Amino acid sequence: MSQRKQVVIIGGGFGGLNAARGLDGADVDITIVDRENHHLFQPLLYQVATSGLSPGAIAVPIRSVVGRQPNTRVVLGEALGVDLTRKEVTLSSGATLRYDWLVVAAGAKTNFFGNEHWAQHTIGLKNLRDAIQIRERVLLAFEAAEQETDDATRKRLLTFVVIGGGPTGVEMAGAISELGRTVLADEYQRIHSSDIRVILVEMATRLLTPFRPDLSASAADQLRELGVELRLGQRVTDVTAAGAVVNGELIPASLVVWASGVQPVSLAQRLGVQLTRRGQVRVDGNCAVLGHPDVFCIGDMAAFIPAGATDALPGLAPVAIQQGRYVARTIRGDLRSMARKPFVYVDKGIMATIGRSRAVVQSGVLTTSGLLAWLAWGFVHIVYLIGFRNRVMVLFEWMWAYVTYKRGTRLVTHLPRGADALPSPHALAPAPGTTGPTSSSPR
């Protein structure tokens, strides 16, 4: 057996996968470790949550992307810790992986800012489980509301609260409102568009704070056109089984979506290296952990501060992608004992979508809102998807939804069956056009 140098990559997201692909053919053995068997295109996760796309359209097995690279091995498992001195990663299976270079790219998880107990009453949006859970909760809320006779309960069932006015929150609120009003309301005989309430809560006084104020205002207008109620400059003080408490007022809701922020996965703390106040790993100009040039940390886990800047790069897919490619180039350079060049982020701008023909884009090439922004958003997301199959699937689903005003994946498959799955005690109201006690509803 050879004594080839070992590269261990923790995480098969944008950063890790691009690092592995960038090392295709290099004279190293690569092991990529992930807790999931698939790479997830997170920017479109909210469309899985709102019945627009199948999980299979935005996820692709890590193995099918890099499994045929002869120097790359994929391991399903969780990295529990790293021994920086012995250069070993310990997995949850008890096994260890020795490395010459380590790429830590394990991403972020939902941040409840110290209110972890809220997690049982609200759902974040970080993985397919979250998205499918949100999808089923929304669909079951409509089913229950259709059968509900008590007005207050019915109102609660059709109220959805989204916490956090960043891109994820804006996209979720817009998509839930559109799903409810445009797609679902028509198919339920007792639900009218006006019965549906979608409330977006943001602590700051405007949405999408990284964007220019005029784009934030445009996003707010576009959301209001879709019927979303904005609560700007308001604070969530509690989340319970009944709903969310906003500025002291309980908003009864059938679903509270948590889109308020993320934090690095807990592996960051177990590395034993210097973290920022937000819990990210401090890295140098080469994306390497301070004092450990053989350990890279990239993507959402890392705080990379560009030369001359004061803030770290944001947690965006393009940052992770560019860093992944950079790390691969740097390791190739190390193999030939070349001096490392610093990482330079090429900022291509930011964008967020709100709904059909609605979006905002802010970049060097184009800064706009509305239809043009929406088309640009769609184009960029198709291009960044991994694989021909996923591109075709997503494009087809989008065109089909655009033409038919329908959503393709309104399935409830994982919650308990039938009536037991309905989120509240409910009674069945009389069928349309029937009268008399025989069709009435005992509670």
Add this chain to the structure above:
Amino acid sequence: MSQRKQVVIIGGGFGGLNAARGLDGADVDITIVDRENHHLFQPLLYQVATSGLSPGAIAVPIRSVVGRQPNTRVVLGEALGVDLTRKEVTLSSGATLRYDWLVVAAGAKTNFFGNEHWAQHTIGLKNLRDAIQIRERVLLAFEAAEQETDDATRKRLLTFVVIGGGPTGVEMAGAISELGRTVLADEYQRIHSSDIRVILVEMATRLLTPFRPDLSASAADQLRELGVELRLGQRVTDVTAAGAVVNGELIPASLVVWASGVQPVSLAQRLGVQLTRRGQVRVDGNCAVLGHPDVFCIGDMAAFIPAGATDALPGLAPVAIQQGRYVARTIRGDLRSMARKPFVYVDKGIMATIGRSRAVVQSGVLTTSGLLAWLAWGFVHIVYLIGFRNRVMVLFEWMWAYVTYKRGTRLVTHLPRGADALPSPHALAPAPGTTGPTSSSPR
């Protein structure tokens, strides 16, 4: 409010959905009750179980099929029982639905033939939950095998037993073998095609007993070409956590799929009407329950014996579809006080697929096996799918799989995360090209 006549349909499968669609525009109020929110195209369920299709490609919300019919209402819930005298259906929510005509089309469930306790160690194939569970078990078995160092455990992990040599069993065995050998083996560095064992067990001495013996023989040959091990004329005497006991011999396996038979859902017993030995509801020449002309029973739940025949019609989609349409026509006739005409089944033949370019077809038009049968099978299944979107999705996935030899939906999303999800205690073998104790695997 009007006093329109009420039609209650229990079940949104092929029978119920076709009955509801056939009554579009008729002067009745229709309520369709189902435990699931979606109609499922069961003939392709095995492709969801083997990562070929997304759940969303073969399921469509019942509401989106009939929800915009003005006279039709969809209720998510379970029918607990029927009062044939008061003409009322009781739902699990406690509500009741009065009917003038009742269509019972609730389908079938997995039949363990008195060994219900086997259910905890084997998975049937009746709904999307079953299919997703099988998919994840197969994929996780491969992940675990890739990391396993103990030979016996590894062998067990890569052994899959399918019980039942009818169309479902033949399709499952062929598809698992093909998935393992053609798609997966290439992407795992430590798994070779020859490590994978797929065993199909059938009590009868030939597969596909409803087919002509030469087609059964052809199916057996085609399965063997795909590497499936056939155990014909053998009996399963136990199913445990370790595997299946066949003719007294324990076959250690990571997954046992139960495709051995179905029985009507338990609602059949609660109707209080005459059942056959197999538990099906006896119906007359009008698909009506004996003595209850206002209660139709169709599809897998019903035993319809054609005039002059001795056997009931088989549990096939075309039977349910034709009966659903017939019931709609009959109710329309009843509304105009016309005499009922008997139901006549138009037998278009039977078909089963085995794998890429492999199938058997037996019908009036065509009786053949191999490529031509496979193309005919594909054509018929695309045509019978409900909705343009599903047809395009399935067609695209098939063409993509045909060209790339890949499968599009190899996702594990619902089992516990990462290493905890692996089906057996396992250790991680050394990475390729590494040596020495630092990369070894403590157990």
